[in-house]
Amino acid sequence: MNGGIIADLGISSMQIEDPKRGFSFMKNGPLDMRMDKKGSTAKDLIYSLNEKELSDILWKYGEERKSRAIAKAIVSARKTNNIETTFQLVELIKKVKKDSKKVKIHPATKTFQALRICVNQEIIKLKALLELSEKLLFPGARLVIVSFHSLEDRIIKVFFNELSGNKSNLNRHTPIIDEKNKNIIKFKKINKKPLFPTKSEVNKNKRARSAKIRIIERLSIGK
Template sequence: MMAGHGEGIAVGGPARHIPVMLAEVLEALRPAAGETFVDGTFGAGGYTNAILRAGANVVAIDRDPDAIKAGKALVDEFSGRLRLVHDRFSELDAVAGEPVDGVVLDIGVSSMQLDEAERGFSFRGDGPLDMRMAQDGPSAADVVNRFKVGDLARIIGMLGEERHAGRVARMIEKRRAVRPFERTRDLADAIEGTLGNNPKDKIHPATRTFQGLRIFVNDELGELARALFAAERALKPGGRLVVVTFHSLEDRIVKKFITDRAGQAAGSRHMPAVEIKAATFDKAGKVVAASDAEARENPRARSAKLRAAVRTDAPARAADLSLFGLPALPALAPAVER
């Protein structure tokens, strides 16, 4: 599952393939024999495995071809009850093909991706500056070496929440004119040289920049927003939606969606007749954080938040991305400096 957010881990080291908040996820999903669930973020298969062992069927999705290859053994073990699909979770309703009893999403970079230096997500080990979950399209190196300095600052500032984004972007512009950035450690060291390293900080000074680049390269916020609309279309009445997030940008999107869909929506006040749209979800309790015990055992769970909702029988509403107020960013196709 996609449960990795750990670049800023200060203690504990890598915690490979530990399903984050598994007990809480299962409590919210309530899988039962004969039911069908979509695991939109298969990763190492932690959630899928547990749902299958509860007797339910699973349609699991991952856009990383490595995850699909690694999941073959699980497909074989649960012959006929697990369908593993290489696709984006924003397409989960089309992939499922029929109404389902639950959808679970674990947002962000996976433990596998973080722990493999050659994927370029982390600077704990040196690797190519890649960060592509699907292993295609423009890489982080393309963005760093070709985007305009203003665009870089917006990406790093808005998606990485780096308050020194302008300084980092200007450093990148100056250094890449001499030698392009190709490796993760090279970029991390250059950022550390620019921002310094305060011993009191719990994270490396490059953490936020790497977060921003990764989210941008993979369009993670847009994918999450579209996946929530897809889940609304895919779930049966009474179907359960469970989403685990790891930072405020993701959690804010999920909170906005559930809050909006759990309330009645009025049509335009300029129309002669105001149409009241029924709630498409009921809130399923308050936001849940990982337990202290889990956070101690698995540092990647420290910032995890779980939100859940239950589908009503109201028709799905229009998929309007303006609901989320996503940041205005440049197109992913890199714009060459002039």
């Protein structure tokens, strides 16, 4: 292997543990969620977006099934009450999802994920990383990406499939032709399916339980 790029898309544990950053629904703090403390905060989004825009964000970035109900509750609450802290938002979500007790994940998980992704433009930055890595990698170099939710993983999967022609057992020394598009395949997937953490790894770090690793290798610099 000739070097490569490793991208860990997870949030810093230090940021999650700091209540002042507003990432965690388990700790009370301001609704911030910015990774670099620049630009709009989660509170800014909550107060500036209309009901449909909020609903779209919760569905698009959090895949929250009750996105419309939560967005409606937020818009209604912000008219009479301040939504300043993470716990205030959590309580609002719990009221909307009071019938979802059988679900294993915390009721605020998807909403917090959606707001965080939107605040930090994570999907835009992920796509930029993927496009740049294609240009930077030399033959034999690999791109290794660790993702932590299905939205990220789907984007990575589609991108890797496009680069590799959806083939997995290629010889790096032999140019392969994609018969459909008549292009030389420039990459091969190292693992057909994503790699998952072992039970031992999860026991040591519970936040690793949702991690997925996908790896792709550059074969040639062909056009």
